Amino acid sequence: MPPRPAGPAAAGRGAPGASLRAALALGLLLGFYLLALLLLVTVAALDVVLARGTFTVVTLEGYVGSLAVAWCVLRVVVLSRRPSEGREGPPGLSLTPREQPELWEHVRRLAAQVDTRPPAEIRIVPGAVAMVQEDARWLGLVAGERRLFLGVALLLGLPEAELDAVLGHELGHYAHHDTRLGNLVAALRGRLAHTVGTLKERAAREEAEERAEFAARAARRRAEGRPPPLKRGPTRGPDHYLALVFTAYTKLCLRLTEAVSRRQEYAADLVAARIAGPATTADALRRIPALEAADDLYLNQYALMGWDAGLLPPEGQFYGGFAQLLADGTRRAQLTALAREPLPEEAGEDRSPYASHPPTADRIRALESISDEGPAPTLARRPATALIRTPDRLLADLEQATLSTEALSRRRVPWGELPGRTSLETHAREAQALLTAMAQPTSAGATPGVVPPHHLPDPRRPHLRDLHRLLDLLDRGLLHDLAARLPRSEEAARSSGRAAREFARTTLRSALRHLALLAALEAGLYRRELCWAGPPVRQTAPAWFTEDLPKALDRAVAEPAVTTPLRTLLRDDARGPFDGTGPAPRTPA
Amino acid sequence: MNVLIDIAGTGALVYAAVTVPRNIRKARALKAEEKAKAPVTIDAAAYGLVPAAQLDKEHAGPDPEADAVAAAALAGDWRRAAGYLADAGRDWDLRWYRLGILVKAAVKDDSWVRAWRAEYPGDPSAALVHADALVALAGEVRGAQMAKYTTSEQFEGFHRLLAEALPACREAARMAPEDPCPWIAQITIALGLGWEHDDFRALWAEITARDPHHFGAHVSALQYWCAKWRGSHELMYAFAEQAAATAPPGSLLPVLRLYALYEHAVRERNEPVYAQPFVEPAIDATLDAVHRAPAGHHRLPLVRHLLAKMLFQKKRFAEAVEQFQAIGGYVGGVPWTYSADPVKAFVHARTNTFVSWEKAGRPAPPPRVH
Secondary structure (H helix, E strand, O other): OOOOOOOOOOOOOOOOOHHHHHHHHHHHHHHHHHHHHHHHHHHHHHEEEEOOOOHHHHHHHHHHHHHHHHHHHHHHHHHHOOOOOOOOHHHOOOOOOOOOOOHHHHHEEEEHHHHHOOOOOEEEOOOOEEEEEEEEEOOOOEEEEEEEEEEEHHHHEEEEHHHHHHHHHHHHHHHOOOOHHHHHHHHHHHHHHHHHHHHHHHHHHHHHHHHHHHHHHHHHHHOOOOOOOOOOOOOHHEEEEHEEEEEEHHHHHHHHHHHHHHHHHHHHHHHHHHHHHHHHHHHHHHHHHHHHHHHHHHHHHHHOOOOOOOEEOOHHHHHHHHHHHHHHHHHHHHHHHHHOOOOOOOOOOOOOOOOOOOOOHHHHHHHHHHHOOOOOOOOOOOOOHOOOOHHHHHHHHHHHOOOHHHHHOEEEEOOHHHHHHHHHHHHHHHHHHHHHHHHHHOOOOOOOOOOOOOOOOOOOOHHHHHHHHHHHHHHOOHHHOOOOOOOOOHHHHHHOOHHHHHHHHHHHHHHHHHHHHHHHHOOOEEEEOOOOOOOOOOEEOOHHHHHHHHHHHHHOOOOOOEEEEEEEHHOOOOOOOOOOOOOOOOOOO | HHHHHHHHHHHHHHHHHHHHHHHHHHHHHHHHHHHOOOOOOHHHHHHHOOOOOOOOOOOOOOOHHHHHHHHHOOOOOHHHHHHHHHHOOHHHHHHHHHHHHHHHHHHHHHHHHHHHHHHHHOOOOHHHHHHHHHHHHHHEEEEEOOOOHHOOHHHHHHHHHHHHHHHHHHHHHOOOOOOHHHHHHHHHHHHOOOOOOHHHHHHHHHHHHHHOOOOOHHHHHHHHHHHOOOOOHHHHHHHHHHHHHOOOOOOOOOOOHHHHHHHHHOOOOOOOOOHOHHHHHHHHHHHHHHHHHOOOOHHHHHHHHHHHHHHOOOHHHHHHHHHHHHHHOOOOOHHHHHHOOOHHHHHHHHHHHHHHHOOOOOOOOOOOOO
């Protein structure tokens, strides 16, 4: 069963009875096997006709041909069984009634209101989704264990009343036996998609083989000095034609079953409206896409900010940080604006007959058309997290249940330090090649130029010490020795003479810049701070630093090297506390 | 049963009757296509031409003196280079041409320039070579690909060198107030840094105040007004027309129209660019200018390359043959250098010119009316 983005409403369109829908799905599934059987019977009938005549070479060919077709049909329909479908649902954290009595109590109460059996499992999953499943047996005729999947972003982002609407919608699916049928429909769709996929794949492979063979033949003839063989249109095997037949049948099935699915959504929306009120349900429908977008943004820009540097936010905050994002005033205003935006209208012709959900705009219209007979919207907007006992524990456990071992082994850093640490790690990695190059002994040909005795920086600032050691080497005119040990780009490797030296300068300047930024980060001169209002990272550095750094870098990699400006810029004794608030350091005359 | 076999047999015959002639037709069409694609070749030596394998990709034409000076400079003899440049005197375009030779050497290795500048720190010519070599080096680091095929590393080096080149050019200009060359060198900087039109016009005013009909400056500035850099087809044609129309007799500037035409053709490959009405008169004017120019003029080879291409394009084969014969074995000029394989582009035009000329019975070029 496809994940059902949560959603409620509707009127006017009653869902067809469960038995009728079951009959339809069952009929279509049987039809699939019937279609295969029909093909086999047709082939067999042809064989019988052949067998009635005298036995000739043509008869033999007919047998072989019909065997080939029958083999193709059997192979795709029966032999290549689809690997058992993941009926387990998305990975997440199962909550026991003992751990979360309030949430369970709430769901059970709602189930009683809808007059259906409550789920046996409530599982919290990542993302802004909600869906229900039922492990019904015997093609959905016998009820099975029910599961409710609830996205953590909904839990963190929805008011309690709107969460009720979501839960009401999902429980509504149980009440209408949609979930039991879900299995049957899923089996049908899976079967068909797999069959058509296999057939198309085999047909494509056959065609590719034929083309390769043709190319080989052409090459052979060319080698013998003969003209290339004639080009022919590719011949299609039986797989191609079988694929056509089954594709047509699949389309028919999708049209029929998806239309039913859409009607089920309207019916479930109606249940949600009865529980939470139509207005609240409509609000939830509008808010969920906005939450989905916000959750995406949160994961990519905040939770995964330090991913490449091997860092993660603190325990429980990988998903939990979303609450901090939602608590920010600017973000909240953006979300509200997003939820108020008019929903995309889908013109009748654009509407896909294969979509499983009706357009949200239509669902909201249906909700608005029913008279507000549900409970009045509660004024106190309690967040849905109020239903959760020890939310921090839950969020930490959810990480354990869903993140890979590799992810869990990453270093946890407090939110406030995450941007700074990330950039430290990134710059350190970029500067690594240069540090390695510095560690190697310099060539004997280097001229130990007159290097003025420089102030040695504080030993507690290793990056600054590295930078000074590098600048000492540059002062000695070793730029090209160092650059020769750094990895070179393709363009740089192709160049020669002065151009090659310029490429080397560019490479070295870039590594030097990383080292200088490391030293500045270390000194607190240049800071990167987290900003929930966005953009995620706010950089602060004194204006004189950002302005003078490029020039100082240029002069350090010039020939002859002038390293004093860069040393002065990052001097550790000139400004008292390294907060970068002081005046610009002056190059000593 | 026999009926079935009969049906199958008839089917096979019908199938053969339909497919065999079709396949024969296809095979013939395929063969004809192959033949059309086969390259046309001529015996270059029979026409007194240099064979493809021996063509010189570096230069537009022969200049043994320039080669000797460049080799001497790279060997450390900057004095000969200094003399070579000084001998151009106040023929500013010749000076610009010779500067180009020295700069090419200085981009490979500038130790001789540094030696020269160390000995004569106030020599404006040395400063000029240094400055223009920085500009050329920037171009070398960037590579000649379009921006989207140029890496950020290449751009970084390019911009750093241009930023270094600009003050160097200004310093050279300050040292030689009459010389337009330090200003002309800045045209390439303007291209690379994307100067605004007003800034560029101010630069152009400095150049024309020193030499209003400088050939090299015009060719370079035309690039700025191209659509691919900072201008448009209209601005480019206007610039070329104005320069060609006001050029004094004996100037080779009429060829500027052909440069513009070729830039247009390269950019709009699917448009009938060569069918524009001004093309024939522009070619004629350039031919006249070439006939008037003294033999051995340092810009003649450049002009001839473009002229040959245009004459070929307009199917004026007899005149194109003349130009190809005058060009000899050199490929290092526009339009061929715009191609990924200049030799191939040159040989294609040359071969087809001679084949067509042969077919037409080797006609003599029409007499030129001056």
